[in-house]
Amino acid sequence: MTRAFVFPGQGSQAVGMGQELAQSHAVAREVFQEVDEALSQNLSKLMFEGPIEELTLTENAQPALMAVSMAVVRVLEKDGNMDLAKVAKYVAGHSLGEYSALTAAGALELADAARLLKARGQAMQAAVPVGVGAMAALLGLDIGPVEEVVAEAKEKSTNDEIVVAANDNADGQVVLSGHKGAVEAAIEIATAKGAKKAMLLPVSAPFHCPLMQPAADAMAERLAEVVIAPPRVPLIANVTAGEVSDPDTIRKLLVEQVTGRVRWRESVLYMGEQGVEELVEMGSGKVLSTMVRRINRAMSGSAVGTPADIDAFLAKL
Template sequence: MTRRVAFLFPGQGSQAVGMGADIYAASAAARRIFATADDALGFSLSDLCFSGPEETLRETINAQPAIVTVSLAFLAAFQEALSADSSSLSSPLAPAYVAGHSVGEWTALTVAGVLDVPQTIRAVRERGRLMDHEGTVCPGGMAAIIGMDAESLQAVCQEASRQASEGAERTHPGMGQVVIANYNAPGQIVISGEKRALALASELARTRGAKRVIPLAVSGAFHSPVMQPAAEHLAQVLADLPLHDALIPLISNISAAPLATADVLRDELAQQVAASVQWTRTIEYLASEGVTTFIEIGPGQALTGMIKRIVKGVTTANIGNVADIAKVVALVREISALS
């Protein structure tokens, strides 16, 4: 049965004040995750998740470890619901694959045994700090482009980058650059780049047939050349972390292929902040490998919606509150009975 199951974890933007409060109250396993995160950071991340304020939770340095912590707490509670004796993130239900969208990839690697929870939470907070810093050095942003194909949007980004770079002094790797950041689903693509280049690309997309251009509430141009200095600094952080080989194959955001060895994962995690997230290809790969049940674990339901647009005839479920856990436990037991 586990050959057909993948665990998926959401990224930044899924955070909301109050997330995780219900599972904290209901599950001892979830409380242990929150306590571990609080101890690792030296302040109450739990209180920030449960009570805000929203503007503080939304800050990249806080949002990223908060999302990872809440996702891990829901997974721990889910495994506990499957077996009261479980204190593991990967049993009794061990998925065939794990994957995460952007910072969700760090949640996935923790489940795969690459890092322990305190190491992950501290590293993710530093990741958020580095990314936020580049957003101040080279201001930029991101925008979701709805109803435009990838090839046309790629041409838009190239033209906007050319226009934005003309006569501009290249004082930063991201200056005058805009690229496709997230291939989320067919017709749902995110672009990212330096402020002027992003504005030019957004306007070009509108004139060339995009149904909607939606600016995203983020603090920088994530998954673009603007983040290249952050990638280089993050590589130094990762060099000092004792990564282990993955016990469960993790699907790369960059290549949409399975990764397992510590050295390859170390490079992936560094470069990922400046590279495009290949989410459509990730889901297509998992489906091609026989995955029929996709379980999104963490705040929000964004990934579940994307999956439904990418592949047909698969089962999707999400765990983002206490009630969801009972539903997904019932689903897993039904699948087990049928297999």
């Protein structure tokens, strides 16, 4: 079985995330402690106990999701004697999950990843005043028709407002991002074009669009200060949907990722073309693993996030 390890993005956070792992595995507790120390914050307590409103804040959700993903990977490696490079052909992550993927593959140190994601969350939140931007999910339209929707919405905009396809997640599942007025106009156009559902998302900022340029600039500065090593297996990058192992290219793509499209559908298709048969989602939730078959029916998906999941996965190896 040829596998890729994939790592979830924002939206997969939940109160209690990682708690069962911490109770059953010392190595998971060590991961959470290291992240807490790197951030000078009791993030693990927030993860275990909530409140959800505080956990969902971008600056908390991003390092928290990475921490749970890394706790799973470390338990597999240290307690399960798994060699990631022998089990996974690629790593990939959805948006912030790209940092989790790089950490799992040894390109980033855990503490550096935690600090980068904290900074990334703060910078993304600060880039656009609340209420100026918005994101919307379009269900039932593929990326081609969505590009037509975006073009029409831009034409109707009176103030050169921005709207782009920010996440190409799967066939019939695309997310828009940009100025609130332009996104709302796009929702109306998409509905008229036959979208099954077109709705604003409860997010705090318009991610993965040009409005995030101040955050991209901030991340360029932060990433320049961090050592990035060649990953033990190639990364499938969000903005190119192709593989990358060169540290300088990885650094550049992480900056571009802040304003660029998450090309997840294309990334999964590429991995399938390279012989990957199963995507294994490491961490909180099952968003990516349940989406797999909508993109490539020949590929399977599984999620590893609890001690029981870890035991079941190790038994398959």
